[in-house]
Amino acid sequence: MAEETIVLRVQRYRPEQDSDPYFQDYEVPYRKDWVVLDALNWIKEYKDGTLSFRWSCRMGVCGSCGMMVNGRPRLTCNTFLREFYPNPITVEPLVNFDIERDLVICMDTFLEKLKKVKPWIIRREVKSPEEGPYNQTPAQLYRYKQFSMCINCMLCYAACPVVGMHPEFLGPAALALGVRYLLDSRDQGWNERMEEVGSHEGVWGCTFVGECSEVCPKHVDPAAAIQQGKVLATLDWFKRWLMPWGQK
């Protein structure tokens, strides 16, 4: 019996020789338990060693293998071929990012945005290790826990039309992390973080399309984080102007 196959239409771009990206078709063995990333690795191993793409853990944890699969931002390690078989599958690099090579995107813009929200705990009073940890009740943890599950896969950036049209918008993942730290009882960096999160390029840039939450593989719900960030920014504004003496 002839082996079942499936066609992968892969977008290629080799900066040293191509002026524009183009599509290349690869016929790949079809296996029910293969994901798109398995097929890409098969191509790299047996058909075309020049094909470039990022991947690492193969289990939806590292966030490296995000690509456009039939026009939707997906982690290729948990997108099965059987979802599309026998139709061909189109694989492109994530949109809203420049292309470095083939399926590899430039992450520079995202990393700059991530840095802006200072995604770490800021303390004015630092405890020494002998003084013990910064304790937190389960209720305090649950306020932000969901927003801390982000794996920086950037699918939400590819899903967000605002990111596409206004590249200066900080974007879903960075803002969700910013809000995550605003909601963390151990954090003391409210004012400096709110300057970025509560700005025009921050939560107020969001028009609440909500697609970031639809594509998020970790159910972080960045759209919810951003809308809650808007509430926090509004309360913060009132506090600053109505009670200037009450600043943290």
Place this chain on the structure above:
Amino acid sequence: MRRPYHRSYPKDWWLRHPHYRRFMLRELTSVFVAYFAFWTICLLFQASRGPEQLAAFLTTMRKPGWLIWHAIGLLAVLFHTYTWFETAPKVLAVRIGEKRVPDRVIVGAQWVAFVVVAAVFFALLRLAG
């Protein structure tokens, strides 16, 4: 050699997925919310000019063209309300202790409030004759 390739964002992005089309519909139907607010101001203005002007205004509003237009408007506003109520749980993360109040409860509470306010409004209208 690094030579990043820049792609421009497609102008027809909102046609490319049902979710985006739904978002555009949600945003566009908000125009009718503003329209009905404006219409209410017109109604109050006519009422302030006296009973005859008000009656003339209401007669105009009963013409088929206006009725069809306002039926479309009502559907648009109801759809907008529905989408707004559905998205509310994302904005309101209500917690009782360690547990989050389920989304359905928040959405349901808004519909209950909607029905109560509408009932009170229509009861007042009836009382006013």
